[in-house]
Amino acid sequence: IFYQGSSIFIVGDDSPLLFILDDTGQVTNEKKLSAIDSMVNGRTPKRIKADYECMEIIEYEGTDFLLVLSSGSTKKTRDTAVLIKLQTREIIAKKTLRPLYEKIKETSGISQNDEINIEGLAVSDSHAYLLHRGNISGNLVVSLTKESLLKYLLSQDDHIPELNTYPFLLPDYQGSKAGFSGACMMPDNNGILFTASLEDTDNVYDDGQIRGSYIGIIPISGLLDGKYSAKLVHSEGKVLTKKLEGLTIKSADKNKLVILSVSDNDNGTSDLFELSIILK
8 A cells, every 4th residue: 555645556465456546545546457357256366366465656766656566475476566657657667576586585594495475565765675474484674775676677687686684573462473564664764664464374375364463663773683663453442353464654743653554354355444653
């Protein structure tokens, strides 16, 4: 999910479309990112879906683009990057990220029997951060320069940019381990705001029972040490048992953030949430 002005942009893991919503949450437009002829009851079947799991704005030479990434959780179908010119909604680049995802696995020590699972993307003035959800291999933040990522996306070759990976030990709740599920940058670019959902599953492919979601902040200065702070999301005094899969900042004022977040209900439906965060 991404918010700008009065427009909300949303992608989903089993849809080939980019949805544009107004401030009331009503869909006003759609943009095709991949083939739609394989859809069944409005959803792309799991075995062939592109699995678009994250999206963020990225500025290049004075122009704003939306960068949409597949998770990488299976080869061939789930390794696509789509770069869209924000103003015109024109797709200017589309590329497989399999070589980059394989380098992330090699650098971080993820075994060849496990798959990468990129679920969050945050972009600062200088860097891009990819968040890997570790149901098996552990949660990771991948850091590379924004310039090198853009050059890689826009080039015809596969010269893979240099990158660093940082492991994170996220909290447990009721026997379930939290896994990164979405991200965006804090307004001052000094931290990553993230969602981490609690799902009973032991692989990157199958869904499981949802126990809730965390929202947290990783200070950029704490990447090397795996530092973060996080809170379990509540609604009306109870744990919100939804799988929050992305978040974006709607407004920021002193120590208060108003954010929009979207859930994946694993049944073809999603919920849009507006949440307030008080920073202490």
